Amino acid sequence: MNDFPAQGGAFVAGGSGGIGRAICRMLAETGCDVALTYHNGRERAEATAELVRAAGRKAVVLQIDLRDEKAVARAVDETALDFGALHTAIYAAGPYIHMRHISRIEPALFRDTMEQDAFGCFNLIHAALPHLRSAKGAFVALATPALRRYAVKDVLSVAPKAAIEALIRGVAAEEGRFGVRANGVGVGVIEDGMYHALMETGDFDQRFLDASRQNMALRRLGTADEIAEAVVFLASARARWITGQTLMVDGGYAL
Secondary structure: OOOOOOOOEEEEEOOOOHHHHHHHHHHHHOOOEEEEEEOOOHHHHHHHHHHHHHOOOOEEEEEOOOOOHHHHHHHHHHHHHHHOOEEEEEEOOOOOOOOOOHHHOOHHHHHHHHHHHHHHHHHHHHHHHHHHHHHOOEEEEEEOHHHOOOOOOOHHHHHHHHHHHHHHHHHHHHHHHHOOEEEEEEEOOEOOOOHHHHHHHOOOOHHHHHHHHHOOOOOOOEOHHHHHHHHHHHHOHHHOOOOOOEEEEOOOOOO
């Protein structure tokens, strides 16, 4: 059995980030054409597209603010038309996460984070579902292990991801009759993606990283490739009887 349908392609929201790049590359290596979005950082997005093309697949780069539901719908529809079908939609986007106690978060920051993450994910789901129904396809979104084991000062990650996990379960329950699957991947602390920005701002420091390692059964940080492998697996036909789940890829943090 092929991992993905021969016709159609994948749409990856947030393909310019560290995890998104790894996902796009692995999708291409399994034979998928890929449309990837970015908000800022066109050079990173183009570098991701070159990895897709180097694997012999078609790549389309799209600049989109995922809060703009009309722009998201237009991009998804155009991608499905361009590729002949859309069998996979992946939400790998998200804003910078400020590590703060709830008492120190301004309402405007909380609202903006929720809009960028939870609403951005919903807009992708809403636009992609008609195409995923036609292809009996799959939706996968990035989540967080802090949904199972809360990390202090991490509510700006946990709150929108809790909404996203609810969306995943809802799509799985409501769309399974059309052959659509929906799953999530809980991203543990990794040495890629947002890690470098968090270190530069001081939201991550050595003390935090040492404590994180001690809280993980495997005693090490993860990589973007390890997250991407789980995402691509859940999107593929190898996971054809898995839906409504959030797989924690976190080195055992959420045990």
